[in-house]
Amino acid sequence: DGSLHYAVVLSFHREYGRESGTCVEIAVPAGEDGVALVDRCFSQLEAAINAARSYRGKVLSLETEGDYQGRSKGVMVHRLPQVPREEIILPEQTLKLLDRNVIRFIESREALRRLGQSTRKGILLYGPPGTGKTHTIRYLAANLPGHTTLIITADQMGLLSQYMTLARLLQPATVVIEDVDLIARDRENMGGPCEESLLNTLLNEMDGLKDNTDILFILTTNRPEQLEGALTGRPGRIDQAIEVPLPDDDCREKLVRLYGGGLKLSDKIVSEAVARTKGVSAAFIKELMRRTAQTSIMRGDGEAVTPEDLAEALDDMLFTGGRLNVRLLGG
Secondary structure (H helix, E strand, O other): OOOOOOEEEEEEEOOOOOOOEEEEEEEOOOOHHHHHHHHHHHHHHHHHHHHOOOOOOOEEEEEEOOOOOOOEEEEEEEOOOOOOHHHOOOOHHHHHHHHHHHHHHHHOHHHHHHOOOOOOEEEEEEOOOOOOHHHHHHHHHHOOOOOEEEEEOHHHHHHHHHHHHHHHHOOOEEEEEOOHHHOOEOHHHOOOHHHHHHHHHHHHHHHOOOOOOOEEEEEEEOOHHHEOHHHHOOOOOOOEEEEOOOOOHHHHHHHHHHHOOOOEOOHHHHHHHHHOOOOOOHHHHHHHHHHHHHHHHHHOOOOEOOHHHHHHHHHHHHHHOHHHHHHHHOO
8 A cells, every 4th residue: 555564663671780771673664765764763762862851950970880891881860969159168250250151151052052152161170189179060060950960980981972972962961070180181191092092082072062062061170280282272172271279268267167167166266277277178178177076075065166176186187197198188
């Protein structure tokens, strides 16, 4: 009768050690009509997946197989803690850069698109360890409603192509690559062809995005001077570098009050803590407040902090353990 006969087979599919899935097979007669039908079926299937809400707007990562096959085992959904704006203790200029280049940029995407401007972007957060880069990313992820956030650690860079497939499918998306210097260091300092291959994969994925793609890259590093020039020196890959610096006096005071929130801290003790912690990181301040609380508890008062409590905690952190201890704590 001239109609096209075809068969669709849905089957349960699972490989050993991997998450189960559904296999879709379509059998059609040879010819253009059969090819068109298959294309139509898979296009509709992809559209249905694209419209699903199971993963869209969530924080995701790929589970890595333990058998070193270089494939992902499944998708993991993360529930990150909510980070309010007042807990992002950074210089005002840094906060303005974050707002303008991330939150306000995303709010302006549709208007930018209408004006023929690119809606993809690359951000580099850099600064010493412990200054709050990861904390800042959690804040951004919590304040980008409807955005899918994909978190890629350096040891998962072999899965970058799979991550980017997810990002394109679930856009608008944010792709976070922490410690990017581990795979994007200067080529002269690379340990072998594997590292260069990972770098090339990253560069190709960033270059391969269309201008109207709603994907934001956020890369972090403690060593910006070691990054490959092809990543940082070519326009269109990194659009804005934002320093996350060691906290100044004002920021250290806010950090002391934030992390010492359950303690009774006099203004004198806060001032002393600020004066004695020049050049330390936010992570150091957080640990200082914990140790001060512990010292107060051991003295018999878990809330009221004395100058001696603070001095004892600082001595342990700054002097007793030597320079190695200071570096380990972010000092």
